[in-house]
Amino acid sequence: MVDKHLSTQFDAELSGISTRVLEMGGLVEAQVAQAVQALGDFSAESADEVLAREGRVNAMEVEIDKDLSTIIARRQPTARDLRLLIAISKSIANLERVGDEAARIARTAQRLVSGGVSSRLRVPMSDLAYEAELATTQLRKALDAFARLDVERALDVLKHDDEIDKEFDGLLRKLITYMMEDPRTISSSIDLVFVAKAIERVGDHAKNLAEVVIYIVKGQDVRHNTPEAVETMVR
Numbered sequence: 001m002v003d004k005h006l007s008t009q010f011d012a013e014l015s016g017i018s019t020r021v022l023e024m025g026g027l028v029e030a031q032v033a034q035a036v037q038a039l040g041d042f043s044a045e046s047a048d049e050v051l052a053r054e055g056r057v058n059a060m061e062v063e064i065d066k067d068l069s070t071i072i073a074r075r076q077p078t079a080r081d082l083r084l085l086i087a088i089s090k091s092i093a094n095l096e097r098v099g100d101e102a103a104r105i106a107r108t109a110q111r112l113v114s115g116g117v118s119s120r121l122r123v124p125m126s127d128l129a130y131e132a133e134l135a136t137t138q139l140r141k142a143l144d145a146f147a148r149l150d151v152e153r154a155l156d157v158l159k160h161d162d163e164i165d166k167e168f169d170g171l172l173r174k175l176i177t178y179m180m181e182d183p184r185t186i187s188s189s190i191d192l193v194f195v196a197k198a199i200e201r202v203g204d205h206a207k208n209l210a211e212v213v214i215y216i217v218k219g220q221d222v223r224h225n226t227p228e229a230v231e232t233m234v235r
Helices: 002-041 044-052 054-075 080-116 125-148 151-159 161-181 183-218 227-234
Strands: none
Touching: 002 044, 002 054, 002 080, 002 125, 002 183, 002 227, 044 054, 044 080, 054 151, 080 183, 125 151, 125 161, 151 161, 151 183, 151 227, 161 183, 183 227
16 A cells, blocks of 8 residues: 555656646747747847746756656656656756747847847748747647657657758858848848757757657667667667
């Protein structure tokens, strides 16, 4: 009876932490979307809101990590449960970095607005918005895979990762062309290169989350493998 009671408590603690990871994921996903919108609208107020909530993301990472350490020390989990706890720690680290990318985009928006350069930005904001939509969709799918511990959904994230990379490459070529044609756009175009890179990094973190899901379910470290190789490994 005592063992069953402890097991039930442990499961409840894990469930609570998983719920908070998903809450953190939803928060950083919204942060990225708002930061890109702030840039598209040249809204310093929206950018300020993103940065104001950055501290909450950081605090959530620290709080969850602390609770994970407490569980490990108190429960002395078995190998499979320990793998889950380690994977959760990796997940929140990736989510915190997504929040960092959102903050980076918001700071760029603030800088461009304060510099009054909106009229010289030639790159269609729809391109950046599309890249951001790809990245946040990937993040959403990865979080869904985490919530369900669904390997198939995780594999789907890995298979679509290169779409964001291709979009980034296309944006980079456009921005280089604009800089060559009009040197006055160099400073603002470089800012947008870093924004595009930040969005691409959000996609990378979504991919990392998907790999964590596969690690939890299958116990296999699939990092640095092609999607095709990963699919073969987990079948």
